[in-house]
Amino acid sequence: MSKVKKFLYVNRKAPYGTIYAQEALEVVLIGAAFDQDVSLAFLDDGVFQLTKGQDTKEAGLKNFSPTFRALGDYEVTKLYVEQESLDERGLTLDDLQDIQYEDEDDDYAEKPSIIVVSRAGMADVMADQDVVLSF
């Protein structure tokens, strides 16, 4: 098998105004089948994708936000969220969904998937990738 590559999916758009966020999630789920080292980044309006309490019934849209909580089952366990982007939008970690994964190397202990990083930390994450895909 060829070398495992580090893939980063960058999310910078709010969830329902455009199709980008939903398409990104589709691509992540498809890509998860290829056993690569996958991370997601949420910055700028992308942090709005992770807020809890999304209710799309009356708007007639598909609520894809629960899918983020299923990513752990696909071994997608690193969701980097930028602190400055949260701050600028008046959000805290409490406003986001509680997203966890089961660590199979640690007796399936539940661990948080969201990793909050600074803007400089996000730049480091981006510079550490083999492939960066933007949405």
Next chain:
Amino acid sequence: MSTLHTVNKSPFQNQTLISCLGHTKAGDSVLLIEDGVYGAMSGNAMSEVVAGMGANVKLFVLGPDVAARGIDAARVAEGFSQVDYEGFVDMAASCDRVQNWL
């Protein structure tokens, strides 16, 4: 180890260019393409911000997209180098990764 960042939106439309410049590492290259080329113009409300935030990176603008929009070469800010499509390909081939800012 360096990244080629491309930006294809005008800085007067949204924050994409600012966000890009805020996530670069020293020595990276930033190439403005399509409507992104408006971010390379001098003498406007964004010029100083772009020059300041872009001080640690190499700034490029895609010549054919500048010409298409009727931007005179004299209006392209100091610090930006113009590249053609061939140069774009060379840059993409010689960096470690390409990150497209949409």
